[in-house]
Amino acid sequence: MVFLLLPLIIIALVILLSGFRIIPQNYEGLIETLGKYTKTVKAGLVWIVPLIQNSRKVSLALQPLEISKYSIITKDNAEITTSLTLNYLVTDSYRYFYNNTDSVESMVQLIRGHLRDIIGRMELNEALGSTSQINTQLADAIGDLTDIYGIKVVRVNVDELLPSPEIQRAMDKQLTADREKTAAIAKAEGEARNIELTTKAKNDALVATAKAKAEAIKTEADAEAYRIERLQQSLNNAGEGYFKNESLDAFNNLASGPNNLIIMDKSEMTELGKVPAAKKIWDKLDQEEQATPETEE
Template sequence: MDFLNNSNPADLIVLIIWGAIFLTFIVKLFQSICLVPTKSAYVIERLGKYHKTLDAGFHALLPFIDRVAYIQDLKEETIDVPPQECFSKDEVNVEVDGVIYISVTEPIKSSYGIVDYRFAAMQLAQTTTRSVIGTLDLDRTFEERDLISAKVVDVLDKAGEAWGIRVHRYEIKNITPPQTVRLAMEMQVNAERERRAIMAKSEGDKQSVINRSEGIKRETINISEGEKQRRINAAEGKASEILSLAKATAESIKKVANVIDQEGGQKALEMQLSEQYLKQMEGLSKENRKVILPANLLDYQQWMNSMGLANTNKNKV
């Protein structure tokens, strides 16, 4: 305090000036130390002219000569494209918005090639979207989102070469038609849905009728096949029966013939025929039929003649 009180005003002013110069030097010295974070780039100017680009890490600059002119973020970033009105090929006004994904690849160009690359990319995306939608009908704009995105990315990539940026992709968030068009589209969708439901129901009915007719057809075939097999089996059984009866009759006749040829066979045959003759007379009397009878019922030879069997028996004998 005594020093300040005893000092001249001029000395105090000089002291203050040197103190300010010292403080300024200290501040500039600290500012000349740069710690660049990862995925960042510092553009350095020396005496107002581009000098170099600093990558991530520790760097020291020359005080009062070098300065950090631009700080560029190298990470991928998103830029919202605000909604805009576009006219489709069939003159329908729609509102379109989207989002751009870009990143800085050359910090020098992004710093000196354009004033604001973000704003420029957004404006170029809007104009390109309008031009692409103008070549499409309204119905196709909802189906060709990939085509619109590819066109915008292609245009932005060509422009980004001069701006030092890279456009990774462009996505359309919403395509909003007017209220009247939306109502018409909803009616069209509902009509298409109803048409598909009717078609599905008719296809189901058609398939059901086909299935039923196929079932009836198979049932009829099965019944006819069964009836055919039944008749074949019956015919085969009848044929077997007739064949068996014929064989049995033939065997019986053969045995009778053998018996007749033996001694006493003729009388045994006449006795059996007489028995059959009496049984036949009994049956005729029960039926009350008119028959011609011989005068002597026991006259077997006369009955044989009336029946036309006499000659037969003589031939057999």
């Protein structure tokens, strides 16, 4: 009798032991009874009724996901290719597993739709320069997906926005043209500035030369006026007898010449002596001026 019960006991023990399940850390277990959801259990050792109940494990850990490149049309009908990455976690294992056949794919389709809507309201240049703004709008649009898919998107980031090859070639040509235009303008401005500086330098040189000449003429005129003033002072200071002697010498010189006939008023005879006297004084002033630089040196 004992031998007959022993196999039954062993089978019963095996069945009982087969009902134990281990739910790992950061997982939840969904218990089903005859295919119908019964309850959700936390991590640890769980026992279910063998052959009647079943358990499913759902990870609650943060999951990374990369959405492959796909095309979007902007407001100005330009085609761009975008790709993004995100991190999500399951916040409601029941909704995640039972409400959708594939909650992750449904979430991806929702995110793509929001991204198409956001970029579709932007022109190409605006979209290419507004990655941070797009990330913010996309995160606000997604919100908390717990009630729909049992998922929460923790972070979403648009990694790249690439125009189509045709648009890239057109943009490269435009960029090259803009650079050439900027370089031509800079070169023209440089040449104009060079001409302006050269002209100013020439004008400054002409002005300086003119000023130097004016100063030289003024100096020469001042010297001439000074010599005339000295001459006049010397003539004024000379005595009447001096001019008479000079007049006699002048008459003697004239008498010794081939043309020795002179007719003049008596009052002019003394004035005649001033001519050789003035010449002597003038020559003396010249000698003084020539000696002055040598003395200064």
